[in-house]
Amino acid sequence: MQIDITTNEALAEICASAENQPFITLDTEFIRERTYYPVLALIQVSWPGQGPLLIDPLKVTDWDPFHVLLKNTDIVKVLHSSRQDLEIFYNQMGSIPQPIFDTQIAASMCGLGDQISYAALISKTLGIQLRKGDSFTNWLQRPLTDAQIRYAQDDVRYLPDAYDKLVALAKSQGRLNWIREETAAQLTNDLFNPDPAGLWRKVKKVGQLKEKDLVVLQGLAIWRDQKARELDKPLRFVLSDEVMVELAKMDKLTLDQLKSRRGIHPKFVQRHGESLQETHARARDLPRSQWPKLKESKNRGPSDKAEALADLAWILIKEIAHKANMAPANIILKRDLAPFIDATLSGKDTTKFAISHGWRKEMVGSLLVSLMEGRMIIKVESQHITWEELT
Template identity: 35%
Template sequence: MRTITTTEELAAYCDEAAKHDYVTVDTEFLRERTYYSKLCLIQLAMPGTDDSGAVLVDPLVGDMSLEPLYTLFRDTSVVKVFHAARQDLEIFFVDAEVFPEPLFDTQVAAMVCGFGEQVGYETLVRKIAREQLDKTSRFTDWSRRPLSDAQKKYALADVTHLRQIYEYLAAELAKSGRQKWVAEELEILTAPETYTNTPEDAWQRVKTRTHSGRFLALVRALAAFRERIAQERNIPRNRIYKDDALVELASLKPKTLEELSRARLLLRDARKGEIAEGILAAVAEGIDCPQSDLPEPDRRREKMQVNPALADLLRVLLKAKVESAGVAAKLIATASDLDAISAGERNVQALKGWRREVFGSDALDLCAGRIALTAEGSQVVVVRH
């Protein structure tokens, strides 16, 4: 089990990998104690049937630069293969603002190929590679050194079996002509905005029971301050204050440290120093927010006039399409999508791109009364008028 610990070794490996059609990639990281993921290990494998082309890259040893890897990521002649790539991509984007190109995500491809919704790597290893994974090292601390042989073996398995999975899924997509479907999904994964957490937008993740613009202005200011501090200090946002404490602060509207001390849910460290002062400033900002700048909640779903009968028919249509196309249902449309379509919404993901081809066009025809659904035995059949 070869481990790369120097920039020179990494560059030599990446130069060799660049001669192949693809390379499989995975990472091990920690995020429990930080805002940004802490990269602990990178696994790479070139095509082949043995482990000779598979390596571990240890970024925690010495002062190794990952630039040779990023050069490989930019090489468009080599496909970079991941499974469930989102968190891996975030690490590389935050570190170097680079995305692997071209990218292949076996989880997305597996959903398109009918393996179910958000299928796990272990399942694909069992069904495609006909192997069993040893999961005992899954939740170990990957930042501790030295790594055990069991950890190294587990980590390498994440890229060695991935080769067979990729080759199988790529062949299936080529046979079905669905490469474009996967490519559309991967455009979202490689969009910078997917990984950009803007402090001013953080309030939209906080659940509240009121739609008062003034209250939401307080939530917005408190959430933005928390997000900025979390990013600057690289600590989880909940280590500053949790959502329930944020909502409590928006209700209390403390103007002094004494008033702040009355908050029941606030952590001890947030009652003093920079965080306490920042909370008071955020509260003042929310109180003083001009009427014209008050945030407005997204009330489209409240105003939506869902047609329950039509929504149920759309669910039946979706089930029929899923069975016919062999694609995971949630990849095509969510329950919220179906409700929105039944209410007359048309700016819905299920009506765009490849989804329109598979489901969206018939969904619109069903809404317009141009098709009907009937049963033939156990099958749902579309009848066109």
């Protein structure tokens, strides 16, 4: 068994064949253990009437026809748990494909399970049990084994039929627009272009630091990310989180301290020590007004009335989610409920809450308004929660 597409001409040909399709399905295989950016090793694609085609990124050099296909807004791009695949395409094109239909998001919205695996999706939608394979394998080796090729093919072999099933189910439930809305909200270019000023929050054990040291960690985190991109190395290969926290605690950083620090190679200090030292010093000199905070200062908490209504509203939301076969947290996080109710009762702006928009508002919004205005009765009948809106 061999990879199907290994030349620019072959890729252009299949892209031309797909340009009038209503949708295409996509998957990727990549390696990123020793690099900052994922190293693309294989692309799988299929569409109605066309079985799996495997594209070899180690051979193809002209990606323009493929990118035109991905940017064609008349063609839906169907992927499962697509975030990492989209990162590949973002790195190639500077943007993610549009529009996207993520079958994992769709499955959760249709009541098939939250964070469902691809194998479980195919089982639930098509009744097919996929063969087990080893996903943690060297996709950069050539030639690929027959087992690798079969595994890769299966990742898109059944997606067209699963997509059709999900669309039909979503239409029958009146949730297709919900899925489109949620996918567009979750999968954006911003996922792959994070604010550098917030990178420090991802460092482990950040809670060990005093407020005056957080600003140093912030500077170090920005420096580390820039250096990792420049070297194309994982963050931990530049500086580990443990070292970052220890350096942030220091009032002043010297080259001798770097050389004696466990976890930092002498060659690293030789090449990057002065730059790291300057970054540390600049951050330490920043005024208190520019220091980041581990926890943003909070205003007055929700009122007692809002807290009480939130407890009651959570019962209602859980019952609605149960009937829809959805996780309540997909509608609203419990910790956000009391602040939302408090803002509503106080006549404040609630647009920052997702429940104020789109399908979430449609699903529970009017009910919550009735509850807050005292126009609802919640009761237990035959061991089930029921509710009635009063006119």
